Amino acid sequence: MSNSVEGVEKYRAISPAEFFYKYREIAGFSNPVRALYQTVRELYENALDATDAHGILPDVKISIKRVDEIQEYYRVTVEDNGIGLPPDVVPNAFGKVLFSSKYVLKQTRGMYGLGVKMAVLYGQMTTGRPVEVITSKQGFKRIYYFKLRIDVNKNEPVILERGTWRKSRDWHGTIVSITLEGDWARAKPKIMEYLSRSVVVTPYANIIFLTPENEIIYYPRAISILPRPPVEVKPHPFGVDLEMMKQLKELSASDTVKDLLIKNFQSVGESTATEVLNRAGVDPSKPAGSLGEDELLRIVNAIKGFENLRPPSAKAISPLGREIIVTGLSRMFKPEFVEAVTRRPQVYHGHPFIVEAGVAYGGGTPQSEMDKPVILRYANKIPLLYDEGSDVTTFVIKEDINWANYSIAFPAPLVVLVHVCSTKIPFKGVGKESIADVPEIRREIRLALMEVLRRLKIYLVRKAREEEVKRRVVLLAKYIPEIARSLHTIVRGEDGIDQELLKQKLVEIVAKRAGLSLEEVARSVETVEIGT
Numbered sequence: 001m002s003n004s005v006e007g008v009e010k011y012r013a014i015s016p017a018e019f020f021y022k023y024r025e026i027a028g029f030s031n032p033v034r035a036l037y038q039t040v041r042e043l044y045e046n047a048l049d050a051t052d053a054h055g056i057l058p059d060v061k062i063s064i065k066r067v068d069e070i071q072e073y074y075r076v077t078v079e080d081n082g083i084g085l086p087p088d089v090v091p092n093a094f095g096k097v098l099f100s101s102k103y104v105l106k107q108t109r110g111m112y113g114l115g116v117k118m119a120v121l122y123g124q125m126t127t128g129r130p131v132e133v134i135t136s137k138q139g140f141k142r143i144y145y146f147k148l149r150i151d152v153n154k155n156e157p158v159i160l161e162r163g164t165w166r167k168s169r170d171w172h173g174t175i176v177s178i179t180l181e182g183d184w185a186r187a188k189p190k191i192m193e194y195l196s197r198s199v200v201v202t203p204y205a206n207i208i209f210l211t212p213e214n215e216i217i218y219y220p221r222a223i224s225i226l227p228r229p230p231v232e233v234k235p236h237p238f239g240v241d242l243e244m245m246k247q248l249k250e251l252s253a254s255d256t257v258k259d260l261l262i263k264n265f266q267s268v269g270e271s272t273a274t275e276v277l278n279r280a281g282v283d284p285s286k287p288a289g290s291l292g293e294d295e296l297l298r299i300v301n302a303i304k305g306f307e308n309l310r311p312p313s314a315k316a317i318s319p320l321g322r323e324i325i326v327t328g329l330s331r332m333f334k335p336e337f338v339e340a341v342t343r344r345p346q347v348y349h350g351h352p353f354i355v356e357a358g359v360a361y362g363g364g365t366p367q368s369e370m371d372k373p374v375i376l377r378y379a380n381k382i383p384l385l386y387d388e389g390s391d392v393t394t395f396v397i398k399e400d401i402n403w404a405n406y407s408i409a410f411p412a413p414l415v416v417l418v419h420v421c422s423t424k425i426p427f428k429g430v431g432k433e434s435i436a437d438v439p440e441i442r443r444e445i446r447l448a449l450m451e452v453l454r455r456l457k458i459y460l461v462r463k464a465r466e467e468e469v470k471r472r473v474v475l476l477a478k479y480i481p482e483i484a485r486s487l488h489t490i491v492r493g494e495d496g497i498d499q500e501l502l503k504q505k506l507v508e509i510v511a512k513r514a515g516l517s518l519e520e521v522a523r524s525v526e527t528v529e530i531g532t
């Protein structure tokens with residue numbers, strides 16, 4: 001007789017909403033501290049995506065209000081002047097997990113179609129309160145209002161209230177309010193840090209933040225240029241697989257297979273399509289709908305083996321550019337030296353990406369730790385705060401850069417900024433806190449940092465040289481009064497030569513030799529005289 005216990009397994013399927021409700025930690029909603037921080041982030045990032053990615057200079061208002069005297073319930077409201085949402089889309093956008101307008105090939109902060117729904121779920125789970133949305137698009141005559149919650153089992157929105165009214169002026173944008181249990185006291189430092197880091201890369205935004213203590217934090221717009229908005233592109237053939245080809249076959253069933261390739265992929269024209277199909281042994285004029293699985297697979301393999309394809313288009317990427325990074329860093333740190341570089345587009349696993357790097361040194365720049373600079377990490381314009389130790393940028397800074405080569409010894413008043421932008425960032429988790437160690441990205445980060453650090457080094461070397469000259473002048477200046485006195489005893493009696501004039505002449509000679517102003521040398525002489 002077997003003594004194994006035959007348990008009764010219970011099987012069932014769960015909806016995406018239930019999955020993320022159960023495992024909310026993986027999206028950053030692990031406790032009231034993280035949940036409050038993450039809610040602000042999700043709403044704020046959606047607000048920025050609705051503005052700068054569409055060529056609108058962002059005006060964003062964030063408010064957090066305590067709404068219960070006993071429980072720590074907070075109402076988080078974020079208002080933007082963005083593109084707004086059509087009313088028929090609002091329920092799914094805020095009430096259906098994995099519903100998004102960002103499942104396309106173009107750089108946005110949002111990627112997963114999850115963020116705001118996690119905040120809604122957390123709110124309804126901890127306070128029972130629904131999300132409220134007010135929105136209107138440019139040119140629409142009406143404003144729309146919704147109050148809704150998520151049916152977790154069905155992954156469907158449940159509309160509790162809706163309304164609409166006429167617009168008196170052409171306001172466009174969205175206001176979202178979510179009430180959730182939070183821990184403001186402990187979340188505050190992270191939220192403040194997040195916002196101040198975010199405005200470094202969005203100096204073109206006007207941001208107002210009203211805290212639960214009714215404190216107003218205002219980051220006024222510091223520059224009126226926007227990064228070039230990203231443009232949606234077709235997938236590059238590098239990323240093709242059998243599943244993708246099957247989907248395209250369904251969508252383009254009535255096209256010829258040659259047209260299917262030309263219409264659905266970038267970098268594929270008449271001759272490339274014909275060549276790929278010849279290599280795959282498939283007739284280019286065959287209707288796509290009649291292709292069998294083995295033919296699709298042959299096409300996939302022929303595309304993958306094709307050597308002469310242009311690399312993926314970088315139009316879908318929206319880097320910040322030197323001017324915006326320099327403005328952001330200057331405003332935040334008032335450094336004595338600031339510089340930034342934007343590298344040329346590169347590709348990893350078929351996805352285009354661009355790395356940007358900036359440095360701020362001296363002045364108001366904070367002092368770093370003993371082994372590395374202060375690191376500001378960004379991905380698609382989102383600041384990354386947590387998990388610094390496991391991020392590719394940290395690996396580069398700690399392992400791939402020889403800091404002594406750049407005349408830097410830690411601790412130093414040095415902030416290093418790294419921005420990775422791509423149509424697909426290889427985040428390590430859906431909470432978007434760190435970037436995986438992909439060799440192509442790591443290499444670009446290293447090269448970007450080396451480029452910007454070389455410029456810092458030129459500045460530091462020049463500054464050290466100037467300081468050395470000054471030091472020598474101070475040394476020389478020490479002898480000027482003495483030399484003037486001695487000379488005066490020799491030339492005493494000569495017409496019009498007094499000790500002051502001799503001193504003056506010596507100051508002029510030293511200033512000329514050292515490339516300093518007369519005032520600087522004279523000041524050194526005075527200091528010596530006063531000191532002696």
Ligand SMILES: Nc1ncnc2c1ncn2[C@@H]1O[C@H](COP(=O)(O)OP(=O)(O)OP(=O)(O)O)[C@@H](O)[C@H]1O
Pocket residue numbers: 042046047050080082083084085093094099100101102109110111112113114115116117173174
């Ligand atoms: N303020 C807003 N203005 C315009 N559209 C918005 C706004 N907030 C949300 N949306 C729409 O709702 C969709 C869902 O947002 P959600 O935060 O759930 O996911 P996402 O931003 O697409 O991706 P991620 O989960 O990575 O943040 C967005 O794709 C966008 O189309």
